[in-house]
Amino acid sequence: MLPWGERWGEVRKLLERPGPFTHPDFEPSPDTLKMLQENMKVLVIGAGGLGCELLKDLALMGFTKLHVIDMDTIDLSNLNRQFLFRKKDIGESKAKVAAEFVNHRVKGCHVTYYYNKIQDFGEDFYRSFHLVVCGLDSIVARRWINGMLLSLLCYEDGMLEQNSVIPLVDGGTEGFKGNARVVLPGLTACIECTLDLFPPQVNFPLCTIAHTPRLPEHCIEYVRILLWPKENPFSSETAIDGDDPQHINWIFEKAQKRAAEYGISGVTYRLTQGVVKRIIPAVASTNAVIAAACATEAFKLATSACTPMNNYFVFNDTDGIYTYTYEQEKKEDCVACSQVPQELEMKLSDKLQDVITTLAESLQYQMKKPGLTAMIAGKTKSLYLHSPASIEEKLRPNLKKTIEELGLQDGMELAVADVTSPNTVLFRIKIKT
Amino acid sequence: MKNQKKDGTDAPKQGTQKRASAAQLRITKDINELTLPKTCDTEFPDPDDLLTFKLIICPDEGFYRGGRFVFSFKVGPNYPHEPPKVKCETMVYHPNIDLEGNVCLNILREDWKPVLTINSIVYGLQYLFLEPNPEDPLNKEAAEVLQNNRRLFEQNVVKTMKGGYIGNVYFDRCLK
Numbered sequence: 001m002l003p004w005g006e007r008w009g010e011v012r013k014l015l016e017r018p019g020p021f022t023h024p025d026f027e028p029s030p031d032t033l034k035m036l037q038e039n040m041k042v043l044v045i046g047a048g049g050l051g052c053e054l055l056k057d058l059a060l061m062g063f064t065k066l067h068v069i070d071m072d073t074i075d076l077s078n079l080n081r082q083f084l085f086r087k088k089d090i091g092e093s094k095a096k097v098a099a100e101f102v103n104h105r106v107k108g109c110h111v112t113y114y115y116n117k118i119q120d121f122g123e124d125f126y127r128s129f130h131l132v133v134c135g136l137d138s139i140v141a142r143r144w145i146n147g148m149l150l151s152l153l154c155y156e157d158g159m160l161e162q163n164s165v166i167p168l169v170d171g172g173t174e175g176f177k178g179n180a181r182v183v184l185p186g187l188t189a190c191i192e193c194t195l196d197l198f199p200p201q202v203n204f205p206l207c208t209i210a211h212t213p214r215l216p217e218h219c220i221e222y223v224r225i226l227l228w229p230k231e232n233p234f235s236s237e238t239a240i241d242g243d244d245p246q247h248i249n250w251i252f253e254k255a256q257k258r259a260a261e262y263g264i265s266g267v268t269y270r271l272t273q274g275v276v277k278r279i280i281p282a283v284a285s286t287n288a289v290i291a292a293a294c295a296t297e298a299f300k301l302a303t304s305a306c307t308p309m310n311n312y313f314v315f316n317d318t319d320g321i322y323t324y325t326y327e328q329e330k331k332e333d334c335v336a337c338s339q340v341p342q343e344l345e346m347k348l349s350d351k352l353q354d355v356i357t358t359l360a361e362s363l364q365y366q367m368k369k370p371g372l373t374a375m376i377a378g379k380t381k382s383l384y385l386h387s388p389a390s391i392e393e394k395l396r397p398n399l400k401k402t403i404e405e406l407g408l409q410d411g412m413e414l415a416v417a418d419v420t421s422p423n424t425v426l427f428r429i430k431i432k433t
Numbered sequence: 434m435k436n437q438k439k440d441g442t443d444a445p446k447q448g449t450q451k452r453a454s455a456a457q458l459r460i461t462k463d464i465n466e467l468t469l470p471k472t473c474d475t476e477f478p479d480p481d482d483l484l485t486f487k488l489i490i491c492p493d494e495g496f497y498r499g500g501r502f503v504f505s506f507k508v509g510p511n512y513p514h515e516p517p518k519v520k521c522e523t524m525v526y527h528p529n530i531d532l533e534g535n536v537c538l539n540i541l542r543e544d545w546k547p548v549l550t551i552n553s554i555v556y557g558l559q560y561l562f563l564e565p566n567p568e569d570p571l572n573k574e575a576a577e578v579l580q581n582n583r584r585l586f587e588q589n590v591v592k593t594m595k596g597g598y599i600g601n602v603y604f605d606r607c608l609k
């Protein structure tokens with residue numbers, strides 16, 4: 001091993017010398033490494049297959065202010081690829097064990113961990129990072145962090161303030177396939193722009209599951225969807241917990257019985273767990289490649305030592321090695337990133353009806369039947385909807401209430417749905433005095 | 434990026450968001466533009482929660498004329514990437530709805546696409562009452578009767594809607 005003094009020699013070569021691929025803003029300087037080590041605050045979401053790789057890669061690149069969130073605990077089946085975990089760690093928080101491992105192993109690195117859901121934290125928390133790197137297997141979580149980073153964007157006279165952009169580097173793997181991407185919220189294609197790229201959830205026709213099963217999966221789905229709610233094997237209203245071996249065992253045994261009735265083979269405990277938890281097989285080498293690509297992008301974004309990739313990288317080593325990088329285009333009518341919340345002026349004494357009249361009559365909007373909801377203290381509140389009749393009746397009294405009575409305040413966002421636009425449109429309330 | 438200072442505290446505050454989620458924005462539009470056929474009505478137990486509601490169908494023609502059928506809708510955080518979960522809360526003698534309330538409608542599962550809306554599902558469910566489909570059965574017995582003896586099927590439907598037994602299964606009265 002190199003003496004500690006020369007620890008960052010290879011990183012220095014990238015940061016202290018000019019080169020043909022550097023970003024136009026880049027100036028070779030010893031300060032850049034210092035900045036990387038002392039200032040750059042990076043959030044890693046997920047401490048699983050990708051997350052372990054990401055933390056290790058980022059720590060060995062010189063990042064020292066790393067933060068990691070993961071709500072999961074360590075399971076025996078993780079140990080073959082989530083290499084920061086040992087047998088003694090089973091049952092412990094992934095974020096905690098991963099952070100402690102890296103802190104112990106990489107001198108000078110300080111990983112802060114959160115054994116939490118990403119939804120537990122708010123804007124102030126996320127705004128405090130320079131970069132977010134995701135290694136997740138959940139589409140819901142990706143959509144959530146994407147929405148959060150978009151909601152942090154600030155606009156001055158309709159122009160995006162560059163320093164409110166927190167880049168999102170996202171990696172995903174599925175067996176021998178993977179992808180890595182860079183999202184500059186508000187500037188380049190976001191997660192929601194490319195939602196079609198995620199494979200749709202496999203849902204077998206219910207009648208096939210019920211009466212004409214042909215695959216082992218059909219038998220497992222039969223037990224999961226139809227038999228479980230009917231027989232309630234673990235007291236009524238107990239939802240299936242994919243991590244509870246008793247639950248999986250019950251489903252496995254029933255599925256095996258059903259498979260035998262129909263002469264179907266292939267129902268195993270592993271497959272049962274896979275179907276119930278919707279597990280996509282993970283391959284350690286794919287995780288390593290994708291995490292390396294993500295960490296490299298994080299390094300480029302942090303230092304400008306190279307122009308970041310533009311903007312979507314696919315990788316496949318099922319049969320030989322195939323990679324391709326291309327530009328995913330920003331969707332013009334993306335529900336999440338296409339809109340800059342417009343300011344909507346109103347007085348605290350205005351009635352909701354006045355606001356709706358403005359939206360309908362002003363030449364700028366010319367809406368037909370605007371439906372309005374607001375976010376108040378993190379919860380959605382329906383202000384007024386035109387249909388259906390049952391909800392319209394309940395909300396109608398709101399029309400006569402004032403902005404103040406409804407609890408609306410300066411800076412809050414209104415979501416307005418109307419037939420005149422393909423998506424719900426966002427407005428930011430500006431209170432006139 | 435290098436010039437930015439980000440000295441946030443490490444202790445996170447409880448999360449509050451100022452923006453509605455993409456799923457929420459989408460369902461707001463679906464609901465505000467819902468055009469219900471005259472045989473359908475909705476119930477929102479909490480008008481602030483557009484993700485949980487009931488649909489009531491009272492068919493005015495076909496086998497199920499005069500009945501009243503309640504469906505529960507649960508829209509998840511991955512909407513519209515994933516379809517809502519729909520269950521029939523009324524016990525019904527129907528080839529495509531089982532006695533636990535599971536509904537076999539292609540757009541609720543294998544043929545769901547994000548361009549479809551709540552309205553598409555409402556029309557799909559309404560159609561199930563006009564044209565029960567014995568080809569994709571969930572209640573196999575009902576499907577067989579429909580296929581072999583339409584007259585008997587019709588009698589069974591009327592009997593169950595008034596409240597009565599088919600075999601040893603009792604159906605609660607669900608006439609309007």
Ligand SMILES: [Zn+2]
Binds near residue numbers: 189
């Ligand atoms: Zn977008």
